[in-house]
Amino acid sequence: MNYMPSVLRYNNMKYNRCGNSGLQLPAVSLGLWHNFGGVDVFENGRKIIRQAFDNGITHIDLANNYGPPPGSAEENFGTILKKDFTGSLRDELIISSKAGYLMWPGPYGEWGSRKYLIASADQSLKRMGLDYVDIFYSHRPDPNTPLEETMGALDTIVKSGKALYAGISNYQASEAKKAIEILKSLGTPCLIHQPKYSMFERWVENGLLDVLGESGVGCIPFSPLAQGLLTDRYLKGIPKDSRAAKAHGFLQTNEITPEKLDKIIKLNAIASRRNQSLSQMALSWLLKDKRITSVLIGVSSVEQLDNNLAALNNLDYSSDELAEIETILKN
Numbered sequence: 001m002n003y004m005p006s007v008l009r010y011n012n013m014k015y016n017r018c019g020n021s022g023l024q025l026p027a028v029s030l031g032l033w034h035n036f037g038g039v040d041v042f043e044n045g046r047k048i049i050r051q052a053f054d055n056g057i058t059h060i061d062l063a064n065n066y067g068p069p070p071g072s073a074e075e076n077f078g079t080i081l082k083k084d085f086t087g088s089l090r091d092e093l094i095i096s097s098k099a100g101y102l103m104w105p106g107p108y109g110e111w112g113s114r115k116y117l118i119a120s121a122d123q124s125l126k127r128m129g130l131d132y133v134d135i136f137y138s139h140r141p142d143p144n145t146p147l148e149e150t151m152g153a154l155d156t157i158v159k160s161g162k163a164l165y166a167g168i169s170n171y172q173a174s175e176a177k178k179a180i181e182i183l184k185s186l187g188t189p190c191l192i193h194q195p196k197y198s199m200f201e202r203w204v205e206n207g208l209l210d211v212l213g214e215s216g217v218g219c220i221p222f223s224p225l226a227q228g229l230l231t232d233r234y235l236k237g238i239p240k241d242s243r244a245a246k247a248h249g250f251l252q253t254n255e256i257t258p259e260k261l262d263k264i265i266k267l268n269a270i271a272s273r274r275n276q277s278l279s280q281m282a283l284s285w286l287l288k289d290k291r292i293t294s295v296l297i298g299v300s301s302v303e304q305l306d307n308n309l310a311a312l313n314n315l316d317y318s319s320d321e322l323a324e325i326e327t328i329l330k331n
Ligand SMILES: NC(=O)c1ccc[n+]([C@@H]2O[C@H](COP(=O)([O-])OP(=O)(O)OC[C@H]3O[C@@H](n4cnc5c(N)ncnc54)[C@H](OP(=O)(O)O)[C@@H]3O)[C@@H](O)[C@H]2O)c1
Pocket: 030, 031, 032, 033, 034, 035, 061, 062, 139, 169, 170, 194, 221, 222, 223, 224, 225, 226, 227, 228, 229, 231, 232, 233, 241, 242, 243, 244, 279, 296, 297, 298, 299, 300, 301, 303, 304, 305, 307, 308
């Protein structure tokens, strides 16, 4: 059936300015790392993307290696774009991709060389059937390539029209600061940083968020639900269709420890008191910091997506609630 996007799609989403840039991103963005690859059910992924767009999620995040197999999430997304996002709908979407992790064999298929980044950007565009992506990221810092070379490659990708903005991901505070300075000197400002950040993973609070805030660079935390731990998914064991149960899932069962479960149960109780699901609380807890532009979620169903979108209905915390959450997380 032909897709007709909802006319109400911009009614309920909140849009935040990305750092000092002209670009606004939805407070909730959708990532295609899991559940959109060649091993997954195509029509399920397609339904999720339609529902996301119908609810104002204009930003879809990809990377060269998403699948499995690597590249298949970009291929599937390209097919969905072609079938559903016709006409001028491309102009309502912010599509990102990245290069940094292993994509093809040999010395030019990973890390941060100019050779790899530019070849990979070309491959991603081909897989998605696009002329340009909106954001292109260096997926991880490369300790063996000069930062000037990696940032220079991002600058070239932007100036050649293959991407509109440049971003970095997984860079520590000091590396990020240097990368931001280099990009600025090249005339291609760093738009955004994509770090891992959730109630369970808080390294960004030790310097990175300050660097981003001071530099006017946006921040889009990935795995804000700790891959599903910060939801009700694992409260009663490990469901067969969950990420932890899947052979290709990145969440390992040994990460679901009794100590973690104890915290999850306690956090879940606070969420209930706030009339939220735990996933909604985990997302709103991140969005309370004004330096956070958007939270980058993954979902395996439309129901999970709808549940997470409702996080926007309650973004306020009392100082008592914050202190109680802190006690649970720090114990
Ligand atoms: N830059 C990087 O290095 C990097 C690394 C990782 C991810 N990312 C990006 O970040 C995106 C999100 O990462 P992520 O998928 O790990 O994020 P996440 O939101 O922390 O975890 C997503 C998983 O949580 C579960 N879930 C989500 N909503 C739920 C709900 N309402 N109720 C119950 N369970 C729920 C689902 O698990 P089930 O599948 O078990 O249902 C879902 O697959 C990726 O797609 C990718 O775009 C970037």
